[in-house]
Structures are given as C-alpha cells and as structure tokens.
Amino acid sequence: MTVSTEQILPEAATGEAMCPHRLVLEHVTSRWGVLVLIHLLDRPHRFSELRRAIGRVSEKMLTQTLQTLERDGLLHRDAKPVIPPRVDYSLTDLGREAAEQVRGLAEWTARRMGAVQEAREGYDARKRGSEQD
Numbered sequence: 001m002t003v004s005t006e007q008i009l010p011e012a013a014t015g016e017a018m019c020p021h022r023l024v025l026e027h028v029t030s031r032w033g034v035l036v037l038i039h040l041l042d043r044p045h046r047f048s049e050l051r052r053a054i055g056r057v058s059e060k061m062l063t064q065t066l067q068t069l070e071r072d073g074l075l076h077r078d079a080k081p082v083i084p085p086r087v088d089y090s091l092t093d094l095g096r097e098a099a100e101q102v103r104g105l106a107e108w109t110a111r112r113m114g115a116v117q118e119a120r121e122g123y124d125a126r127k128r129g130s131e132q133d
Contacts, residue, residue, distance in 0.1 A: 027072055028098050029105075032057055032065040037074070037091070037099035038106060044078075044090035074098055 027033050035054045039045060045053065051062055066089060069075040074095030080086040091099055109116075 024072055027068050028074070028102060030065065032061055033069060034102050034106065036062075036065055036069060036089075037095065037102050040075070040089060040091045041096070041099045041103060044088045046086065046088055050089065069095065 028037065032054065035057075036050060039050060039053045047062070047066075050066075051057060051059065054062070057065075066075060066077070070077050073092055076090050076092050076095075078088045078090065080088075
C-alpha cells in the first residue's frame, strides 16, 4: 500500500501548523530520539547506560527525550521499587517498529556518506566559484 504525502504530512495540504503526524515524526527523528531508539533495539538500558552509550547528551535532554518517546507509546519505563531505585527503558512493539525504520535510515547514511561528502565538496566549490565572480 502506497501512502501519499498528504497522508504522511496532512498539514502540507491544509496549511495547518503542527499536526500529530509531524510531531511524532519529529520525536522519532530528533537528534536524541534516533540514538535512543537505535540503542534500545539491542536490549533494555538503564538511564546511565543510555547516557554513556549516546554520549554528549545532557541529563535533562535525555530525560525529556525518554518522556516524549514514552508518551508516544514507543518506550516502556520499568521502575523497580528497590534501593537504590532501578529504572529500565525498553522498546514497545510500536517502538521496535519505529526503531527498525530509523536504523534503516542510519544504515543508509553510513553506506552513502561518501556520496554525500562528494556532493558537499562540489557544492562548496561551486559556491566559492560564484562568490569570486
């Protein structure tokens, strides 16, 4: 089944600002959302494990990302009543499906980075040439 652009991003057809589809797309493809989803594909992680695996993410930003993905139904937060508290994050079925899609995009990026770099270099050279004119 083919999905039209209007079905994926209905605000493009209606001119409305933020539709629910676009918000979920932003959550899944956000800078930290992508990394969280990909890391959780392998296994559940504790907060500190995720933070170390992702690197360079603030505690606040990771917390916000996890809460957003949990609210969207993509993550499960399992808080165990032990001392010290233990919280594990794992993907829901919906989250696993989204993570597989995101991983596919990440794999494509890794495979095609050479072509992207060539395009960038060509663009930069053309830009420099037009600025000298």
